[in-house]
Amino acid sequence: MALGVSLSVRAQLGVSPISCIPYVYSLKLPFTLGEITIIFNFLFILFQMIVLGKEYKFSQLIQLPVVIVFGYCIDITMYLLADLNPANYLQKLILCLVGCVVLAFGIFVLIKTRLTYLPLDGLVIAIIHRFKKEFGKVKITLDTSMVLIGTASSFILLGTLEGVREGSIIAALSVGAIIRFFSNTLPVLDKWLAPSIVETIEEKVQMQSTNKFVITISREYGSGGHEIGKLIAKELNIGFYDKDLIKLTAQNTGYTLDYIQENEQKLTNSLLYDLYEQNYAYVNDELPPKDVLFLVQSKIIRDICMKESCVIVGRCANFILKDHPNCINIFVHANDEYRKNKINNEYHVTPAVGNKELEESDKERANYCIHFTNKEWRDASNYHLTLDSSLYGSKQSAKKIIELIRENIQ
Numbered sequence: 532m533a534l535g536v537s538l539s540v541r542a543q544l545g546v547s548p549i550s551c552i553p554y555v556y557s558l559k560l561p562f563t564l565g566e567i568t569i570i571f572n573f574l575f576i577l578f579q580m581i582v583l584g585k586e587y588k589f590s591q592l593i594q595l596p597v598v599i600v601f602g603y604c605i606d607i608t609m610y611l612l613a614d615l616n617p618a619n620y621l622q623k624l625i626l627c628l629v630g631c632v633v634l635a636f637g638i639f640v641l642i643k644t645r646l647t648y649l650p651l652d653g654l655v656i657a658i659i660h661r662f663k664k665e666f667g668k669v670k671i672t673l674d675t676s677m678v679l680i681g682t683a684s685s686f687i688l689l690g691t692l693e694g695v696r697e698g699s700i701i702a703a704l705s706v707g708a709i710i711r712f713f714s715n716t717l718p719v720l721d722k723w724l725a726p727s728i729v730e731t732i733e734e735k736v737q738m739q740s741t742n743k744f745v746i747t748i749s750r751e752y753g754s755g756g757h758e759i760g761k762l763i764a765k766e767l768n769i770g771f772y773d774k775d776l777i778k779l780t781a782q783n784t785g786y787t788l789d790y791i792q793e794n795e796q797k798l799t800n801s802l803l804y805d806l807y808e809q810n811y812a813y814v815n816d817e818l819p820p821k822d823v824l825f826l827v828q829s830k831i832i833r834d835i836c837m838k839e840s841c842v843i844v845g846r847c848a849n850f851i852l853k854d855h856p857n858c859i860n861i862f863v864h865a866n867d868e869y870r871k872n873k874i875n876n877e878y879h880v881t882p883a884v885g886n887k888e889l890e891e892s893d894k895e896r897a898n899y900c901i902h903f904t905n906k907e908w909r910d911a912s913n914y915h916l917t918l919d920s921s922l923y924g925s926k927q928s929a930k931k932i933i934e935l936i937r938e939n940i941q
Contacts, residue, residue, distance in 0.1 A: 532641065533565075533604035535634025540564070541615045542627035544698030547634065547706065548674040549651055551681025554694040564609060569602035575650035582657040593647045627698040634702070635709035639717075642710070642815055651677075652813045659817075666817040670810040674703060707809025714812065743840045744857035746936060747848035749908065752892040753870030753884070755925040756863040760842045762929035767936070770841035776828060783827050786820070795824050796845050797895035798902055805902075825903050849913060850904040859936060862909070862917040863928070869921035 539546045546554050550564075553571045557564040576594050580587045617623040638649065648656065655670045678695055685693045746763060750756020757773055764771035777791050784791075798804050798821070808819050818826070829851045832843055836852055843852075849860035865873075867889055874884045900908035911917045916935060920928045 532634055532637030533601055534608045535630050535632075535637055536564075536568075536605055537608035537612050538626055538630030538633060539698060539702065540609065541612050542617065542623045542630055542698055544623050544627045544701075545696030546694050546699060547631075547702035548677045548681075548699060549649070551677050551694050551699065552684060555681050555685045555688065558693060559688040563606045565602035565604070565606035568605055569598055572598035572602075572650040575654045579650070579654050579657045582654070582661050586661070587657075591647060591653060594650050594653060597641075597647055598650060627701060628705075631702050631705050632709055635706045636713060638706070638813065639710045639713040642813065645815060648814060656814065656817070665820060666814070667807050667810045667819060670813070671807075678703075704806060704809075707812040708805075710812035711809060742857070743836065743838070744859070744936075745836045745840065745848075745852055745855055746842045746932075747852060747858065747860045748842065748844045748863060749847075749849060749861070749914070750845065750863040751865060751870065752889065752896070753874040753878075754863045754865040755873060755920045755928070757844055758925045759863055759920065759929045759932065760844045762926060763933055763936070764842040766929070766933055767840070770835070770839050771844075772832075772835060772841055773844040776831060776843075776846060779831050780824060780828050783831065784823060786824070791824060794821055795828070796899055797892075798898035799895055800898065804898075847900055847904050850900075850906060859916070859939060860914045861932060862911070862914040863920050864909075864917065865919060865921035 536546065536550055539550070540554065545551075550568070553564055553567040556562070557567050560567065562570075572594070576592075576598075579591070615626075617626050641647070641649070647653070651673060652670070655666060655673060658664060658669050659666050678699060682692065682695050685691065685695065746760070748756045748760045750759075760773065761771050777788055777795070780786070780791050780795070781788050804819075804821070808822070811817055811819055825847075828846050832846060832848055832851050835841060836843070836855060836858075849858070852858045867886055870889055871884055871886075874880050897908040900906060906913050916932065918928055918932065923931065
């Protein structure tokens, strides 16, 4: 980690958000970058104690020797790299990127030891546990604060901007992603560093042999997928799950019904969410809320489908149940005029839905699908049947699907 920080400094394109303030003050005060880093992290540890009060676990004082070693390692690596002066912008950029990779690897190894966190990340965890806030939002807020304080300090102390440049942005956007890359490509470190407490976030479930059958319905908004699924379930006398899954998820997560309804089955922007999700790479035991919702709903859906035959609407159930031996996957779509008429006249949605709203809804569902399953939502190869409900209406569409199902389950 220290080597990564020093490489970023020598790149002369700005340092990572956590190092902005120590770097600026090291240019003005008679202390080294490593010494100010130690002082700075001591303050974060003190803030952790203040935030948590009696709930502070003194085992986390292991951060003290860690940051002391970290600080002096920065000074050592700064000394060893004293003659490293890139001659042009390309060399500076390459050095900046190398620094990000090295820093990310150091943080990755620290995380995998499961002994402690960087003090700033420890402060984030303290805040979310004390005030029940979302980890990603708190981390972004603190990282942004570090950059703003570093920028203000630079102008006040030095009369110019130092330490905050494009390299700071590169570090903010890339280090988390690189940590995730290492986590995905170097799982052997889990067994080597912590063999007794290795945990897998993603539950791998082998679907047992069962005589139960499941129909999953993925659908475009306004295509009548919910109605069609309900008609199928009623005719076949089996369970039907759509909005009931929201209630079951609320019972298992503590999230409110409104929160789940607003955040499940859609991602406004997949790229922005990926950038946001990178903040969680800095810790072991925190997950983005949308990931929590998906994992909990996945378990609920698998449990339901092992106990009874049923229809499941949405939630990427076709992917979640890909190992189920008796699962039929259906995609329901329709033309825009049919969908708008159904939404506005049958669902009575206000204000009235137009082409723009349909496009946004489709994009959100497609983003959600590709993020959690790496599959294209509208790709017909992901389903046993795709059906244009505007050709038949909901009742006839349901009848045609029932005929197919009865042929396959006999």
